[in-house]
Amino acid sequence: DQQVKQNSPSLSVQEGRISILNCDYTNSMFDYFLWYKKYPAEGPTFLISISSIKDKNEDGRFTVFLNKSAKHLSLHIVPSQPGDSAVYFCAAILLNTPLVFGKGTRLSVIA
Amino acid sequence: DSGVTQTPKHLITATGQRVTLRCSPRSGDLSVYWYQQSLDQGLQFLIQYYNGEERAKGNILERFSAQQFPDLHSELNLSSLELGDSALYFCASSVGGSRQNYGYTFGSGTRLTVV
Numbered sequence: 001d002q003q004v005k006q007n008s009p010s011l012s013v014q015e016g017r018i019s020i021l022n023c024d025y026t027n028s029m030f031d032y033f034l035w036y037k038k039y040p041a042e043g044p045t046f047l048i049s050i051s052s053i054k055d056k057n058e059d060g061r062f063t064v065f066l067n068k069s070a071k072h073l074s075l076h077i078v079p080s081q082p083g084d085s086a087v088y089f090c091a092a093i094l095l096n097t098p099l100v101f102g103k104g105t106r107l108s109v110i111a
Numbered sequence: 112d113s114g115v116t117q118t119p120k121h122l123i124t125a126t127g128q129r130v131t132l133r134c135s136p137r138s139g140d141l142s143v144y145w146y147q148q149s150l151d152q153g154l155q156f157l158i159q160y161y162n163g164e165e166r167a168k169g170n171i172l173e174r175f176s177a178q179q180f181p182d183l184h185s186e187l188n189l190s191s192l193e194l195g196d197s198a199l200y201f202c203a204s205s206v207g208g209s210r211q212n213y214g215y216t217f218g219s220g221t222r223l224t225v226v
Contacts, residue, residue: 004153034214043113043201043217044154089154098144098167099215103153 003027004092006102015111019077023090023102028071030092034099035064035075038087047088048075080109114138117202117218125226129190132221136183136204142166143185144205144215145177149198160185192225199223 005024013019023033031052036044050057050064050073057064063076077084090102114137124130136143145157156169160179171177174192179185189196199222203215 002153006153009151036217041219043115043203043219045113045217046214049214091154098156098159098169100156101146101154103151 002102003030004090004100004102006088006090006105008105009103010106010108012108012110013080015082015109016079019075019080019084019107019109021075021077021088021090021105021107023073023075025071025073025092027092027094028068030094030100032093033064033066033073034091034093035062036089036091036101038089038104044089077107080107082109082111085109113216113218115202115204115216115218117200117221119221120219121222121224123224123226124192126192126194128192128225129188130192130223132187132189132200132202132223134185134187134202134204134218136185136202137216140204140206140216141183142205143179143183144203145171145185145187146201146203147198148201148220149195152198154201157187189223194225197223197225 034049035047037047038044048062066073087104087106089104091099116135118133141162144159146154157171158177159167177187199220201220203217
């Protein structure tokens with residue numbers, strides 16, 4: 001039972017364009033959401049997060065949007081750069097329980 | 112270097128064997144989490160320890176066990192290994208055991224191959 005779903009296993013985007021990675025969740029009690037980025041042979045690293053009381057959080061080229069009614073969040077990367085090529089994991093947290101992760105989306109930014 | 116150290120980086124072993132994966136958390140972090148990433152699967156939570164005590168348990172098989180020692184390093188023991196146990200095993204650490212710190216710092220993982 002996947003509580004956090006990333007339905008697109010992969011995404012290819014031209015350098016300089018916008019990358020949009022999507023994530024859906026089923027548990028309406030989740031109150032904090034995070035995005036992690038993973039390069040090959042490395043562990044995931046924290047990228048950006050958003051509280052359930054907000055609908056947008058921005059950090060440089062990265063913006064996360066949260067639509068609670070749709071139980072949907074998205075990560076926008078503008079402009080996309082070749083160094084952004086990685087696997088992106090969406091994660092959610094409920095109260096004091098450990099992070100629940102999606103399966104990840106592999107982003108390829110083509111120069 | 113994230114500050115979380117996992118050893119070994121690679122491990123190849125036969126079915127039926129037992130292995131131990133080791134994790135040293137980032138300095139100052141009290142919580143340790145173990146996650147498994149199998150092919151085409153996301154990061155599946157296995158178990159969490161906070162300051163030596165088990166705090167939460169996820170989809171961890173009975174053949175697997177873990178512990179956190181007084182120096183806060185943790186070990187994940189996998190026994191009676193099966194081919195399906197082949198996966199990347201990640202350890203992560205955080206300052207607290209609860210909401211006070213959402214950010215986990217991950218190690219680079221141990222790739223286990225069971226043949």
